[in-house]
Every structure is written in C-alpha cells, then in structure tokens.
Amino acid sequence: FKYANTSCCNVDGTLGGLCLPNTRLCSSRHDYVFWDAYHPSDAANVVIAEKLFNDPDLQIGARANGYSAPPSPKPQRKYRKAPPRMP
Numbered sequence: 197f198k199y200a201n202t203s204c205c206n207v208d209g210t211l212g213g214l215c216l217p218n219t220r221l222c223s224s225r226h227d228y229v230f231w232d233a234y235h236p237s238d239a240a241n242v243v244i245a246e247k248l249f250n251d252p253d254l255q256i257g258a259r260a261n262g263y264s265a266p267p268s269p270k271p272q273r274k275y276r277k278a279p280p281r282m283p
Contacts, residue, residue, distance in 0.1 A: 197239070198227040206271045 205215035213233025222228060226239040247279065255257040 197231050197243075200229045201228045201252055202228070203232050204228040205232055 203215075204225055206219045207213050208216050215232045225231075225237055228237045229240045231237045
C-alpha cells in the first residue's frame, strides 16, 4: 500500500468520518488501506482475508502448538425460578 494514513475518498468529520456525498474517489483504490475513516478498502480486505484463511493459527478450530485447549467448564451455579407475578 502507498497510503495508510489517509482515505481513498474525502471525508467530513460532521458525517462521522464517512465519505462526502458526490465526492471524487481516488483513481488507484488498490493503493489505499482505508476507504473512509473507518472501513478498510477492498485491497485491504483481500490481505486480511488471505491472512485469515492461510494462517493455521488464525483458523477456526486451529490447534496451537499441536494441541487444543480443553473445553470450557459448564456453569455450576443453579438459578432459582422467579416467583410468580401477582396479577
């Protein structure tokens, strides 16, 4: 990426950092990390998705160091039923 500290479109603080209506977009979207003040560009989303899909440590159900963590314990606290409401 060439631009990591600015967005691809002109943003306005009064709109919460979103693109201004009828704004002129950047000509090279793939050079920007951010589309507006908050949202990653399509190019950044591709990098994020590739990292998530290709890094075994980030995959769902991945085993760290060859083993997985034990399952979470079941709740032990028993809750009382609420008394019936009076009409």
